Every structure is written in structure tokens, then in C-alpha cells.
Amino acid sequence: MKVIFKIWRQENAASKGNFESYEVDGLTKDMSFLEALDHLNELLVSINKRVIAYEYDCREGICGQCGVFINGRAHGPHDHMTTCQLHMRSFEDGDTIVVEPWRASAFPIIKDLVVDRSALDNIIEKGGYISAKTGTAPEANAILVGKELADKAMDAAACIGCGACVATCKNSSASLFTAAKINHLNSLPQGKQEASKRVLEMTRQMELEGFGSCTFTGACEVECPEGISILNIAEMNARRTKAKWLG
Amino acid sequence: MLDSKIPEGSLENKWRNYQIKAQLINPANKKKLNIIVVGSGLAGAGAAATLAELGYDVKCFCYQDSARRAHSVAAQGGINAAKNYQHDGDSVWRMFHDTLKGGDFRSREANVYRLAELSAPLIDHYVQQGVPFAREYGGVLVNRSFGGVQVQRTFYARGQTGQQLLLAAYSQLYKMKRAKKVEMFPRHELLDLVVIEGRAKGIIVRDLITGKLKRFAADAVVLATGGYSRVFRLSTLAIGCNGSAIWKAHKRGAYFAAPSFTQIHPTALPQTSEAQSKLTLMSESLRNDGRIWVPKKKGDDRKANTIPEGERDYYLERRYPSFGNLAPRDIASRAAKERIDAGYGVGRLKNAVYLDFKHAIERFGMETIKDRYGNLFKMYKKITGVDAYNEPMQISPAAHFSMGGLWVDYELMTTIPGLYAIGECNFSDHGANRLGANSLLQASIDGYFVLPNTINNYLAHALKEDHPTTEHPEFERVENEVKEHINKLLSVQGNKTVDHFHRELGKVMWQECAMSRNAEGLEKAIAQIKGIINAFWNEVNVTGGHKEMNTELEKALRLADFLEMGLLMCTDALEREESCGAHFREEFQTSEGEALRNDDTYSYVSAWEYNGGSFNLHKEDLTFENVQPTVRSYK
Ligand SMILES: Cc1cc2nc3c(=O)[nH]c(=O)nc-3n(C[C@H](O)[C@H](O)[C@H](O)COP(=O)(O)OP(=O)(O)OC[C@H]3O[C@@H](n4cnc5c(N)ncnc54)[C@H](O)[C@@H]3O)c2cc1C
Ligand code: SF4
Ligand code: FES
Numbered sequence: 073m074k075v076i077f078k079i080w081r082q083e084n085a086a087s088k089g090n091f092e093s094y095e096v097d098g099l100t101k102d103m104s105f106l107e108a109l110d111h112l113n114e115l116l117v118s119i120n121k122r123v124i125a126y127e128y129d130c131r132e133g134i135c136g137q138c139g140v141f142i143n144g145r146a147h148g149p150h151d152h153m154t155t156c157q158l159h160m161r162s163f164e165d166g167d168t169i170v171v172e173p174w175r176a177s178a179f180p181i182i183k184d185l186v187v188d189r190s191a192l193d194n195i196i197e198k199g200g201y202i203s204a205k206t207g208t209a210p211e212a213n214a215i216l217v218g219k220e221l222a223d224k225a226m227d228a229a230a231c232i233g234c235g236a237c238v239a240t241c242k243n244s245s246a247s248l249f250t251a252a253k254i255n256h257l258n259s260l261p262q263g264k265q266e267a268s269k270r271v272l273e274m275t276r277q278m279e280l281e282g283f284g285s286c287t288f289t290g291a292c293e294v295e296c297p298e299g300i301s302i303l304n305i306a307e308m309n310a311r312r313t314k315a316k317w318l319g
Numbered sequence: 320m321l322d323s324k325i326p327e328g329s330l331e332n333k334w335r336n337y338q339i340k341a342q343l344i345n346p347a348n349k350k351k352l353n354i355i356v357v358g359s360g361l362a363g364a365g366a367a368a369t370l371a372e373l374g375y376d377v378k379c380f381c382y383q384d385s386a387r388r389a390h391s392v393a394a395q396g397g398i399n400a401a402k403n404y405q406h407d408g409d410s411v412w413r414m415f416h417d418t419l420k421g422g423d424f425r426s427r428e429a430n431v432y433r434l435a436e437l438s439a440p441l442i443d444h445y446v447q448q449g450v451p452f453a454r455e456y457g458g459v460l461v462n463r464s465f466g467g468v469q470v471q472r473t474f475y476a477r478g479q480t481g482q483q484l485l486l487a488a489y490s491q492l493y494k495m496k497r498a499k500k501v502e503m504f505p506r507h508e509l510l511d512l513v514v515i516e517g518r519a520k521g522i523i524v525r526d527l528i529t530g531k532l533k534r535f536a537a538d539a540v541v542l543a544t545g546g547y548s549r550v551f552r553l554s555t556l557a558i559g560c561n562g563s564a565i566w567k568a569h570k571r572g573a574y575f576a577a578p579s580f581t582q583i584h585p586t587a588l589p590q591t592s593e594a595q596s597k598l599t600l601m602s603e604s605l606r607n608d609g610r611i612w613v614p615k616k617k618g619d620d621r622k623a624n625t626i627p628e629g630e631r632d633y634y635l636e637r638r639y640p641s642f643g644n645l646a647p648r649d650i651a652s653r654a655a656k657e658r659i660d661a662g663y664g665v666g667r668l669k670n671a672v673y674l675d676f677k678h679a680i681e682r683f684g685m686e687t688i689k690d691r692y693g694n695l696f697k698m699y700k701k702i703t704g705v706d707a708y709n710e711p712m713q714i715s716p717a718a719h720f721s722m723g724g725l726w727v728d729y730e731l732m733t734t735i736p737g738l739y740a741i742g743e744c745n746f747s748d749h750g751a752n753r754l755g756a757n758s759l760l761q762a763s764i765d766g767y768f769v770l771p772n773t774i775n776n777y778l779a780h781a782l783k784e785d786h787p788t789t790e791h792p793e794f795e796r797v798e799n800e801v802k803e804h805i806n807k808l809l810s811v812q813g814n815k816t817v818d819h820f821h822r823e824l825g826k827v828m829w830q831e832c833a834m835s836r837n838a839e840g841l842e843k844a845i846a847q848i849k850g851i852i853n854a855f856w857n858e859v860n861v862t863g864g865h866k867e868m869n870t871e872l873e874k875a876l877r878l879a880d881f882l883e884m885g886l887l888m889c890t891d892a893l894e895r896e897e898s899c900g901a902h903f904r905e906e907f908q909t910s911e912g913e914a915l916r917n918d919d920t921y922s923y924v925s926a927w928e929y930n931g932g933s934f935n936l937h938k939e940d941l942t943f944e945n946v947q948p949t950v951r952s953y954k
Contacts, residue, residue, distance in 0.1 A: 083867075084867070084868075100592060100594070102591050102592050103592065103594050103595075104596070106596070107594050107595065107596050110594070110596060110818065111594060113816075113871070114816045114818060114819075116862070117816045117860050117861075117862050117871065118814070118816070118860075120860070120862055121862060122862050122863040123862060123863065123869075123870060123871045125868055125870055126870075127384070128558060129383055129388055129390070129557040129558055129559050130388075130390065130392065130393045130557045130558075131557070131558055131596060131597040131599075132393060132597065132599045132600075132698070133698065133701070134392050134393050134479070134482055135383070135387075135388040135390070135392050135393065135557065136387070136388060137383055137384060137385075137388050153701060157698075157701045157702065159702075161704070182528055182868060183528075183867070183868045186868065188384070189384060189385070190384070190385070190505070192385070193385050193386075193387075193493065193503075193505075196387075196489075196490060196493050197493040197494075197496055197497045198497070200490050200493065201448075201490035201491055201493060201494040202447065202448055202449045202490075203494060204447050204448065205369075205372045206365075206368070206369040206372060206444060206491075206767050206768075206771070207444075207768075208447070209440070209443035209444045209446065209447035210443065210447065211443055212402070212442045212443045212446040212460060213404065213459050213460060215446055215447075216457070216458030216459065217451075217454050217458050218454065218456060218457070218458045219453075219454045219455060219456045219458075220456075221454075222451050222452070222453065222454040223451075225449075225451040226451040226476060226477055226479075226483075229451050229476075229483060229486065230477075230479060230482075232392075232482070233385065233387055233388075256449070256451065257449050260449050260451065262446070262447055262448070262449045263449055
């Protein structure tokens, strides 16, 4: 299988980037998309060129480190899939595949396809936790959580922090990401004590980081690898309003 | 002499006795002490957050862009605890016994007991942190079984247990960052350890964005850098997982224990091509309901669903009737290898076996199976394109976990004073084979409960000493060595890629030092690896420079360490002339092909000391006062 990769190259944060094209032969349909890029990098080394920088770690869709724009879509052509789970069987022989980094002002480019997503960590830092010290926990079954509630919390908690929701959003909003964490913790009895503080501080941090506001286009939930529903954003907004007025 | 510092008293009282006698440091003094934690997985994040809560100043490092991505995130199946919620006869004692036996009696009684003892409070801890564990309708926690045990003691959060535990640990870490007690250094990779007058005093790291080398000094250094199974290249680990931190520590004097004890997991997705970079794990929990089989006829090319019941060989149920599909990993992997090697393998490359849910779906209904494993079936479909509700999965053994690691005593300190190793990167509780769902447990217990209670004993002394600074000439010397090492790599400018050499190493290790080993093969492997090392340093090409983000250089640095580690692993496997747990030496087996352990000669932990280009063996004798080692039978 042969494809043409059109890839964004940018030396560092300060420099200007541009697309470069690479014709790559010898691929197979079984290869993952990232394995195809690995293959391209080996070819680049063999002609003494600098390799393309792109991110990954687990390569099984759970760590959230991978993520690029492929032919205009976050994580490539399929809904609810990470870049590392994409396989070359999703492309045709001879295709041109355009690969770009996440584009959002809160995610500055570091090099080529690698961006800085520490803004997401900063949001978590402002309350994406339960303030209880190691060693202070009551017996686990003393806190009852019904199955439906536990399942709902788990649905939200599943977020892998990849940032595709931001990258795909025309407003570069991080609402889906932020809502997922708030709803996970605020819906559980353990998270109730700090519920108001959490929603106010995390949403405020989200704005401070330079993410845009949500206008409910629904683009995020389509790309979200974990299928986190946009209803989470509505729920977060309701919680926020309630916290603002009722404390 | 290796002193494992096992406390006095009966097994049940050892940890309590230890805590009673351990030194304390008052809060005002804790503030003056700095601790470096390398790693942000369950072990590292748990330790860093808890040490910070106790008042120490903590710096935490990881190579990923965020602490939340440590490979603990990928654990699917669950975490064990002796809660006996299912009223099925579980207890701390039984869990201790299962773990010791599962490890084929190659671990310390006292450590294993402590692991079981602290498991219940750990579940309390995670529930309090908001981990959405699976629940019954009435609100209590659910359990399931894992391999090698006959009770249900595994807690889980859908098929994403590791992710949920790690996110809890990560959030606690960021809570302490906000409190300014933890400083985070993501995208920083440890390249060497600084030892001053015999004590660990700091590290040299590379900033992966700028390429700059940086020095950090501390009163104690904690390594929590995870497993090294990427030495096989193809494994269930993340691509960046490495052995560099523990290898560098080893070269600076820390003994490396049981390096060849590595676990091959029976249920991963089979390799389909040479270009493959990773083998995806299908959780062991699937073996609760899935049945493993191959066709009775060699080379049977019929579609799985058309092969009648009578022509299927459920070989685990046949060979191990009492544990069946839940036989421990080493045994299940070897049994798969035996069938595949004998020509009964299925799939395109004939390197797989079937994992079939047909009976489970008939028995419990589609909905129940979907609820239990839905996301695993989805993942299977994404990768293979096949719907496993309608036809059996194809699975195959893959390198997965390292029981071996830096030798540590009961306090989790290595043989370098002030250097601790926690989580998967140490050798502590799993012996020669780890039981499923015991590793998230061990990493968490080490980080949250053990280290924060043991590190004081050392730091109480550090308080009285001079605090190290990075101005010390030893920092200069070590940093220069790192620089030279990097320059040497960049200046080879040969004509082969780093991955080329990693594939070569992986092939040798998989062939000779994985599921079954023999003296001849291991000797050959050692010679071959030496050849690869030589070729690597003469023919590798690392393009780009060192003062920039350079992913090729990162890979090369990791591989250089894996190559040397491969030598030690083969040396260790060669030395141990017995079969135990995951270490199966073909020369030592029963007529039925089961492992033949030799307690008279090999009831010790091998701890290797680095000695220039060779390794010296030290032995920590294992004594069993509470359990009589028996032949490990799952029949
Ligand atoms: C696919 C898979 C599934 C698993 N499922 C289960 C399960 O169901 N139940 C169970 O009990 N166990 C399971 N395990 C095992 C378990 O997940 C691990 O043993 C455990 O999570 C290890 O935790 P850790 O904290 O020691 O290391 P990790 O979580 O691997 O963390 C290592 C940390 O060290 C950092 N690091 C590494 N090298 C360097 C360096 N040179 N410089 C700086 N930082 C460095 C990394 O950035 C990372 O933060 C599974 C393992 C795998 C691979
Ligand atoms: S909400 Fe979905 S898309 Fe956004 S970071 Fe989380 S997993 Fe990624
Ligand atoms: S590499 Fe981990 S999610 Fe893609």
C-alpha cells in the first residue's frame, strides 16, 4: 500500500511551520496509522533526515497522549476512536493523508505534531480531586453508591484527557473535558462536600487558560474516544448556576 | 550480606511491630527534607502525594506530557483485596497464601503478608478518593475472580480499573501541587543517578522539550519507573516504558534481583506483522467467562464457529480441571505455546488460540456479558475489525510484566542507602510469577502505605547531615558522563535505525528468554546480544541533535540500556537451574511437562551486582516459617 502523507513540520514553538509531503510505500492495511508514521520515520533516518515528532504512549486508546488532526478530523475518520487505534485499512491505496497538530490557542505547538496540553492539568489542579488524606478513609461499603449512579459517574470518569474535544471545537472550548471531571466527582457522595467550590473553580480556570466558551455545536462528543455525552456540559452548567446562586 | 530487615514477631504482627519501632520526624523538620520521586504511576503518584501530605517537599518526574498517562492507566482487569465481601472464605491469610504459592515460593513471606494485610484499607482509600468501582444495585461493591485463585476478591471499574485508580492518584498529586508541596516535572527523563559517599543524593534528567540536561538534588530518591518488558520490544507495555532508571541505578551500585522473572500474559492479541509496535492485552478477567480452545485437528482451517464441540480441545480444562480457564498466567501461557508449537495454532500466522464466549452468552445472556466486558469487546473490534459476540476472539501470549527489578529490603530501600524502588520496578512481592490484579495493588501499597512509613527511618539520619546541592563535583562528573554518552550515540552516524536493533533484541529475547528457556539457547542469546550491542554502537543512526525535542534520541538512549539489561536477564535465567513460576527451564520438567522446582538448591532471591562488564551474584536465602513450600499444582 502506498500513500502520500502531507505533514505539518514546525521546528519549535517560535518558528513558523509548513506542510511537507512524503510518498510512502510498503505499508500494509494491518498497520496502525502510527506504525505507518514509524515506518516513515525509519525512512527519514535512512536518508539522514530529522524524524517527525508525534505523540503516543500506550497505543491502546487509554493514556490519551496521542492525537493529531487527520484529513480535517480530530483522531482521524472514525467517531469515538483515538489516533493510535486507527488502522491503515481505513484508507485507500494512493490516498493523500493530511496530518496536523491540535490547533487551539490554549495548546501551543511544541514541535511538528506535538502540542502542550498542560492547560488541562491546570484545570484538574483547581478541584478535580477529593480533599481527603491517605489513611483517613472509612470502610468502603460504608459509602453506598447505587449501580446506576456508579455507572453514570464511570461514564464521565472515562475521559482520557486527549484534548480532541478542544481541537475539534470551533470555539476551542474545553467544556466537555471539564464537565466530565466535575460530573464524575460531584455526582458521587464522596464528592458532595466540595461540589460547589469544585464547579466554580474548575470552570473559572478553564476560562483563564484561554479556552473558548461552549455554544453546543456537539462536535466534541462525536470525536471523543470515550463517547462522553454533551449532556455533561448541560449538567455542568446547571451545577455552576446552582453553585453561583445557592453556594 | 543482604539484610532484608524483616521485623521481629509473628507474621501477623511484623508490620505493626515495625511501625511501633520506626522513627518519626516532626512536622517542622519534614519541611526541610526534599524527596525526588521518579515516576507518576500508581506507585510514584501515590508516594509523591502522600509524602507531600506528610509535609515533605517533593519533586515528581515523568517522561509523558502529564502524570495522568503513566502506564498504570492501561490496567484493565482489577485490583485484589481480602475484604471477603462475597462471604466465600477469603481472608488475609488466604490471600497471602495464594500470592506466595502463585509466586512459586520465590518471594518473602513477610512482604507478601503485608501486601495482603494492607489490601483492604487500600480499597477504602480509593473509594474515598471517588473511584467509581462497579457496584450492585443495592450500592455495595462487586467482585470477580482472577487467575490462580478460587475466591472472588477482585474489585474493578468497568474494564478501566488502572485508569480510574491512576486518575485518583493523579488528582491527589495535583491537589498537593496546588498546595505547593509537590513540584511536577512532566516530559523529563531520568538519565542517571548521583551517588555521593555511598548515598543517593540526586538525579540527572533530560528535559524532553529543550534537550537540556538538568541536575536535581535531594535527601532521598525514590524510583517508581514501572516495568521493563519492552526489552522484548513487542509487549503490552506503553512504547515509552523503559528500564533506564533502574539500569542506571544498577550501574551505580543497586543490586538487580531476579531480572529474568518476566511474565508472559496468555491473552493478548496476536502479532500480525513485522511492523507491529505493540501487543494489546485482552484482560484476564475475560477468562472468568470465556473458554479457551484450539481445534483437535492439526492445521484445521475451518471457521471457528463451524467446528463442532466434539472436535474442540479445551486444553486448559483438560489439563487443569480444578482451575480450568482460570489457571495462573505462566501455566496458561505455556499451555498455549505448547499447543501452538505442536501445530494446533489458529489465525493467519497460526500463532493464536480461541477465547470463546458462546457458552457464556447462552448461559447469562448477551446483556450480562456486554455489561461485564463491553468495552473490551469494543476494543477488540476496533483493532481487529471482528465482532467477538459472534465469533471467538483470537489471542496469543505476550510479554507483560516484570516480577524482577531492583532488590529492596522490607523498607523498600535498595542496596544504595537513600535510594528506594517502589511499584513494578522493584522485586518484592510476586516471586517468580505474579497473580492477576495483584500488581495495581502492590504499586499502590508501596506508594501510599509502605514507603511513607519506612522512609523516615532513613531521613531521620539525613536530617543531621549536610543537605546536598547540585554544586557538588559528583553532579558535574555524572552530568558529563551523560553528555558523553549522548554525544557518542549521535556521532555513530551509521546506516541503521534504532528500531532495527530493538527488533533484533526483541527476537532474541522472545526466542530464548521468554516462556521457556534452556542452557544452550541462553548461551547463544548472550553471544547474540553482545553482537547486537557491538553493531548498535557502530551502525546506528540517530538523526537530529540533542538540544531539541528528539524522539529518536530518546528511543536510542532507552535501547542502549535494554541491550545491557538483556544480557543480565539471560545470565540470570542461565544461572537458575530449576523451573519456577514464569521461569521454565526445559531441562527441569516433569514427565507431564510441568515445572520442576528445586528448593534444596535454589530457594533464594538472586541479586546481581554490576561489576564493569560482568555481574556478581549475591543470594538472599528464602526461609518459610509459616507455609511449607509445596509443588504448585492447579490440576
Ligand atoms: C496492559 C496492562 C494491563 C494490566 N492490567 C493489570 C490489572 O488488571 N491488574 C493489576 O493488578 N495489574 C495490571 N497490570 C500491571 C500494572 O498495571 C502495573 O504493574 C502497575 O500499574 C505499575 O505501576 P508503577 O507505578 O510501578 O509504574 P507505571 O504506572 O508504569 O509508571 C511508571 C512511571 O515512571 C515514569 N518513568 C519511567 N521511566 C522513567 C525515566 N527514565 N525518567 C522519568 N520517568 C520515568 C513514567 O513516566 C511513569 O510515570 C497491567 C499492566 C499492563 C501493561
Ligand atoms: S472529553 Fe473526550 S475528547 Fe475530551 S479530553 Fe476527554 S476523552 Fe478526549
Ligand atoms: S497512545 Fe495512548 S491513547 Fe493513543
